[in-house]
Amino acid sequence: MTILQSLPEIVKREVNYPLFKNSGEEMIKTLNMVSSMVGVNFGTDEEYKKTSGAHWISFCQGYQLTALEIIEAYRMALRQEFPEIKVFPNLSLITAGEILKAYQEFKHGSEEWNRGRKLIHKTLNPIIEESEETKLARRKKMWDDLVLKVKNDEPCVYAGHFYSELDEKGCFDYLTAADKNRLIRSKAAQILNKEITKGTNIHFRKEETVRLLKTLNETNKIKSDYLNGMAIQHAKDHLVYEHIKKHLKDYL
Secondary structure (H helix, E strand, C coil): CCCCCCCCHHHHHHHHEHHHHHCCHHHHHHHHHHHHCCCCCCCCCCHHHHHHHHHHHHHHHCCCCCCHHHHHHHHHHHCCCCCCCCCCCCCCCHHHHHHHHHHHHHHHHCCCHHHHHHHHHHHCCCCCCCCCCHHHHHHHHHHHHHHHHCCCCCCCHHHHHHHHHHHHHHCCCCHHHHHHHHHHHHHHHHHHEEEEEEHHCCCCHHHHHHHHHHHHHHHCCCCCCCHHHHHHHHHHHHHHHHHHHHCCHCCC
């Protein structure tokens, strides 16, 4: 069995086919399939059918999805696997955006998808065992760069890389489990508030962002594994950065 054959279907739909925008005639086939699935009735107005179809195709080309992924996204919406989305018999671009964004969130949060992507990465990028000397040199450079960033009051996106190392040394023993959970919830709220404020919706759809923030505020619970993972990493970044900042003289 080849690596491609062993991949989960959710990954095969992504890696075995070109992106929708590069799929040529498949764009028309996908349009026809989706139109049939949602029950679009164009009647005898060929011009309306042509215009609506062209707008839908152009809109969907903006998503990093394959034709099969777009079809699967609509299937999931019709099966009400995205309960907050109502599907009507038309090619509404608003609905299309909600469906495709929901599928992207579902995919990126899927254990099968993440496992499959890791398998591909591992196959294409076999681990080359580094010498101990190389590991130490790389670690030293990352650490020195981090300390310099803290000194210059610059952000560092990989500060959390050193969390386990510092934790083993007891640098965070002053924190209780409740303290850590409180920090994680705080970081989750920051992530969601940033998306709402900037209107970027990088990680979640607008409705999902609002729902997650409301749940977090009302129950103190993070109802998304993807959000929880990001919040944990942000919390680790914060703790390491603040620890170095507090003890900067010791590390210079």
